[in-house]
Amino acid sequence: MVSLSVDVWLSAPLAESAARAKQLLELGVDGVFTFEGAHDVFMPLTLAAGSGVDIMTNVAMAFPRSPMHLAHAAWDLQALSGGRFRLGLGSQIRTHIERRYGSAWSEPVERMRDTVLAVQAILRAWQHGDRLDYRGRFWRHTLMPPQFDPGPNPHGAPPVLVGALGPRMTAMAAEVADGLLVMPFNTERHFRERTLAAVAKGRGDSTRPFEVIVEAIVAMGDSERELFEARRAVRNLLAFYGSTPAYRPVLEVEGWADLQPELNLLSKQGRWREMAGLIDDPMVDALTVSGTPAECAALIRRRFGDSAARVCCYFPGYQVSDAAIAELVAALHS
Template structure:
């Protein structure tokens, strides 16, 4: 199983952290659109080694497909063909109140964004005249002086992040791969993600062999019980944050924790992060994330996702494992059968 680790997006930290990730034996690195830009760190990281690069994810709604296409095209060239464009929709409050953009029919908009990007790529490759007309975007003008021409490494793949069945089905229908939402569980993945993915692939006329499934996992990892307890406490903070969001309620429902969501949501509005974290028991970290030694975490990731995913993106929210622990996790995942 390929392993991708999140790179520190701070401008002063990217280069050194990218080299450290490669030294741990990882196959790739990814950026997250949080405190820093999601594309610029990958320009720096591209020059630090041979790792695969991915936005995970770039928020699509506030951006034009043409903006996304140009960024992806240039990163594909600059990295020598090592880039993949991962897109996500975000939730309504962030789109409207953080990005200052409009919200509506997110799955339909995401599908159209992916199709528009692919139409732009096809025009640049010389396969077809640009004539994309959708409900949200129209792209019909591409004069030669605005056309970068064929990409020497081919167009970069376009991936979609998803959790709910509609967005998951949409990803499997229009994108090149699925980034499985890290707020997930064994039961939710099996009961909701896999059937929706199958339905989308059937619509597209493709099979799993033609589609990338990339698991994403929150990992609470340590070599000793004390280290594992500290990592579990750190990861519980992100689980509490995700659990407070109504859109993520289905995961809690599948695990029998639906009653927890309204209280997490109430506390999130008061900013009581400590109280939110206190509601997340270690069992929740075990079932929504994975916890244990590097070898135990690797075994659980493969058990949970190995029937579908050939790659995993690992998150370590709130703490930073040692280089030796990351190397051990990566090695165990590479060797897993």
Template sequence: MLVDAVVDFTADPLACEAAAVRAEAEGYDGVSIPETSHDPFVALTLAARATSRITLQSGIAVAFARNPMTTAMVANDVQLVSGGRFELGLGSQVRAHIERRFGMPWGRPAARMEEYVGTLRAIWERFATGGRLHVEGEFYRHTLMTEFFDPGPNPHGPPPVLLAAVGERMTEVAGRVADGILCHSLTTVRYLTEVTVPALAQGRGGSLDGFTVSLAVFAVLGDTPEQRAAAEAGVRRQIAFYASTPAYRPVLELHGWGELADRLNRLSRQQAWAEMATAVDDDVLDAFAVAGDAPAVAAQIRERFGGVAGRLSLNTPYAADHDQVLEVTALLR
């Protein structure tokens, strides 16, 4: 099982570079750099120059904030600079951010993403072969590539594409057009086995051989009751925050927690964050998180996800003990 480090969401590009160097030294298989307040491709480029072994992943870059040509070009360059160690993790984001923050069009995100990834591959094929670029789709049109602007073949080939997906339609798209899926932390074993895997198989036409399932797992990690209590509080808050988002409601609905999702959404609009955390009872916590000391956490992760997930990372939204996190990582690898 491969284990990745996840860079702090607030880290600037220089901090991401340092985190990647540290992750490589600590034995991680890869590092995931998110797109929040900084451009992930700048950080990934710095990390590529400062490391030599680990996989470097955008986790995630916002696809619909960029047109496919922009993404294809920068992804090709990061793949080149990293010596073929780059994975392009893409996600759709949500309507409000795409339309109001990025000023880009939104609509039919699953269909748009399917065309987006197909367009990326057509552009990379042009780079590799020099053939004609001709994409005239429902959402994207790319029909011009002259020699002056063509970077030519990448000696490492195009990067793998991994899609973030929760709903069945986007998950099926991931199975059909991507090389892997990035599952959200708000995922249970039941949702993974009853919804995610069947949708992927539908998209893939059956087998998931050669397809990467990557999952970030909530972990309530601690050696003492005091440590676990602090960890539990942080995980409850994060579960409540995610579960308040309508896009993730299907996960809760599967477990009969639709009313909880509605309540959390109402409380989030009131910014009642403390009340939201207390609404996450023990049954909900246990469904979304593993808990215990390092050996217990590692064992639970293997039991729950070992048969499906090929790559894992720990989601610890609290001040986790670094040595304990490394112990879990070592036990999983």
């Protein structure tokens, strides 16, 4: 039986980030991750860096940030955590990049490729003393005076991962990044038929180290009532994801493509409760991992155990007990 490393969302008030990370470590969790929601993606990890768990952005939005900003944040978190940091980057969608971040959007796959290569070039320059001379399509980094060079990191350069769903972004990540963060809105069929095929295409004959980290939306409970509440909560998230055109291919694989424009229309009308009502039980079963901790562990193992060594578990919108987390982690470690 394959042992899987487990990361969970560092969901805690900012001031409690370090304490919560230590609690999760005591539960057996291998790492914690943050994402760009209502708060900064890096600051909680700064506080949690000394807890002993692995830390990861999952994901930091790449396009509104300079590769230099990303490299500095990654370098310092790698040092603070003792070499346990992963920089996960994501593209988001055009509406958010342009209207929420006020940044530029174009050719997302090529822009992400350029960002990853630029960050890696900066990290190499610091780690190995290479002359910084990166000239890409979107980024240009050719100046690194000694006053701004942090010097070699005692723990090595941190890995750069890319969050992806579509085949082109996934293949690009497999070609140039250090790892892939498989987006959580996924089904076993889509993962096996499309994600893994795109990874194989991007990797080609490469023997360069590369890790696949899967993400799972988990609806978990020990009792019927707990499980009911968990499944009700994840329906809201699935409806939100499903309304986004970029996620339509996942629904398409399962024969649910017509649901996406219907959800999208309701989202524009603010009819969120009705959206969740369109997510039926078979959809919840396919798009999430649902059941008791032991059942969830078995499902994660069946879907991903032969393709990934690490899983990020996400418990959105409902309370999950520490005891249940510990049981899930123990089952995945066994």
